[in-house]
Amino acid sequence: MDINKILSEIEEEIKPFLQQGKVADYIPALAHVDPDQFAMSVTLFDGTTYSIGCSDTKFSIQSISKVFTFTKSLNIYSKDLYKRVGKEPSGNPFNSLVQLEYEKGIPRNPFINAGAIVITDTLLSHYKTTNDTFEKILDFIKNVAHNDDITYDEEVYLSEYNHGYRNLALANLMKSFGNLENEVEDVVRSYFKHCSITMSTQELSRAMLFLANHGTDPISGEKFITDNQAKRVNAVMLTCGHYDASGEFAFHVGLPGKSGVGGGIVAVVPKLMSIAVFSPRLNSWGNSLAGTQALELFSQKSGLSVF
Known part of the structure; x- marks a missing residue:
């Protein structure tokens, strides 16, 4: 070829x-x-x-970062991960609130926004702090890419954080259903940060x-x-x-x-x-x-x- x-x-x-x-x-x-x-x-x-x-x-x-966060979380939690996030196609837009409400705060899969926010929450529970969580995600990406120069874009991160109302709504909705263990603010900040890599x-x-x-x-x-x-x-x-x-x-x-x-x-x-x-x-x-x-x-x- x-x-x-x-x-x-x-x-x-x-x-x-x-x-x-x-x-x-x-x-x-x-x-x-x-x-x-x-x-x-x-x-x-x-x-x-x-x-x-x-x-x-x-x-x-x-959202390509969601491949790496899902991989890390699956490696840590194995089958237990599927108690909090599904593995089925959504058939709806990636930021749908309606589907999340209907399914009682359990996102369809790890790649829609709600699912990736839950995955980020599982990593935050494991690594304890937002800084450590982001550093572990970034280190993993550096390792699989064999490149220590990879970082994130501060402007994109802040832009997402300052305009991420729907993602905050998704996180709050999941928190109300008991499917978010950490503070909404910490989870969403960590989520936006790894998306801005x-x-x-x-x-x-x-x-x-x-x-x-x-x-x-x-x-x-x-x-x-x-x-x-x-x-x-x-x-x-x-x-x-x-x-x-x-x-x-x-x-x-x-x-x-x-x-x-x-x-x-x-x-x-x-x-x-x-x-x-x-x-x-x-x-x-x-x-x-x-x-x-x-x-x-x-x-x-x-x-x-x-x-």
Whole structure:
């Protein structure tokens, strides 16, 4: 397979899609991002990385961080985690209050906002303080990415915190149902902070390799989670990683993946590679429009999917 050729073709074919969609302007700090950016990186098990576009440009990973927090929480709590958060697709927008009320404060899955807030709460209960919780999340991402330079964007963090009324409402609703152990303010601050972590597509594609290899980094040999836990994370990415468009993504791309409203998407090809794309303009579901199209083209041209 000539990955360079495939990526070059995608870079040309994706151009018409770069002008479609809109940035996540409900987070003011993201409203000013250059909307015409595009990047894509593919990392193989031997460490070889192929990239196109602005692949070393850091951007706010937003909900992609939920993959890492879910992985850490699952590793700590194992099956007990599912007493507080489900593993089914939501079929509703990622910030739905209605579904949460109906299901008595138990979020459908770890990747909708309510689910990720509960996951953050479980980590806060384990690590005790907001600073320690964030540092442990950041350290984990640094470890799987093998990069100590990864950090967060203070402006994005404050922008989310100052305008995160719906997420505060979700957290308060879950607190009223007894599904939040810590103070709402502490949980939500920790949640916004890990969503504001910034990474490039090169860094993200490297960071996802362990999930393409049953929880073990294929380059360093370090085992981060068990085979079964990696299977669970990949399964939830496939069924829930793109909110109420997860079925569309599975249908057109056919790979476990996770999107973020910062314009990033990660995906894994089991036993082969991991992929990251970035394009800030989003479709109506809140997923990168050109990024989704690029992954569909990659799947078509390479013949790679889990089906």
